[in-house]
Amino acid sequence: MNLYLFDCFGVVVSDVSTLWMKAENFSDEQTAQARKLFRKVDCGEVSFEDSFDVLAQMCGKSRQAVRKRWDSLLYPFDDTLALIEKLRCRGKVALLSNADSSYVKTIFRSFGLDRYFDRVFVSSDYGVAKPDEQFYALCLAAFTQKFDKVYFTDDNPINLESAKKLGIETVLFTSAKQATALLT
Numbered sequence: 001m002n003l004y005l006f007d008c009f010g011v012v013v014s015d016v017s018t019l020w021m022k023a024e025n026f027s028d029e030q031t032a033q034a035r036k037l038f039r040k041v042d043c044g045e046v047s048f049e050d051s052f053d054v055l056a057q058m059c060g061k062s063r064q065a066v067r068k069r070w071d072s073l074l075y076p077f078d079d080t081l082a083l084i085e086k087l088r089c090r091g092k093v094a095l096l097s098n099a100d101s102s103y104v105k106t107i108f109r110s111f112g113l114d115r116y117f118d119r120v121f122v123s124s125d126y127g128v129a130k131p132d133e134q135f136y137a138l139c140l141a142a143f144t145q146k147f148d149k150v151y152f153t154d155d156n157p158i159n160l161e162s163a164k165k166l167g168i169e170t171v172l173f174t175s176a177k178q179a180t181a182l183l184t
Contacts, residue, residue: 008097010155048100079176
C-alpha cells in the first residue's frame with residue numbers, strides 16, 4: 001500500500017494567491033510583501049480573514065472587492081481529482097497544504113473535496129509549513145501503517161527538495177496528465 005500526498009493550491013485547486021496577485025498587476029516588491037503575509041497565514045500567525053485587510057491596503061481597494069476577486073479565481077482541478085480517485089484504490093491519500101485551516105475547510109465544503117482524502121494536514125494547525133521537513137515528518141507520523149512508497153506531488157520545486165530528504169518520492173506537478181503518467 002502506498003501513501004500519496006498532494007499539495008492543495010496549484011495541484012488540487014487553483015493557485016489563487018498567485019492568480020490574484022497577477023490580476024492585481026502587483027509589482028515584484030508588492031508580490032514579495034504579499035508572499036511574506038501569506039507565509040504568516042500559513043504558519044498561523046495571521047488569520048486568513050485578517051490578511052484581506054492588509055491586501056486591501058496594498059492594492060487600494062476595499063476588503064470586499066479584494067475578497068470577491070479572490071473567490072472568483074478559486075476553482076478545483078477536475079483532472080487532478082480524477083487522478084486522486086484512481087490512487088485511492090492503491091493506498092491512502094492525504095492533503096499537505098500551506099494555508100489557513102479554516103480556509104481549507106471552506107474550500108472542502110464548497111467543492112466537496114472530503115471524499116478524496118483520508119487525511120488533511122494544514123500548516124496553520126501545526127505552526128510549521130513546507131518546505132520545513134518537520135511538516136512532512138508530522139504528516140508521516142500521523143499514519144500508523146507502514147507504506148511501500150510515499151509520494152508527494154507539489155507544484156513548487158523547493159517543497160519537493162525537503163520531502164526527498166525524508167525518503168519521499170516526489171512529483172513536480174505541471175499538469176494532471178503528467179502526474180497521472182508518473183503515479184499510475
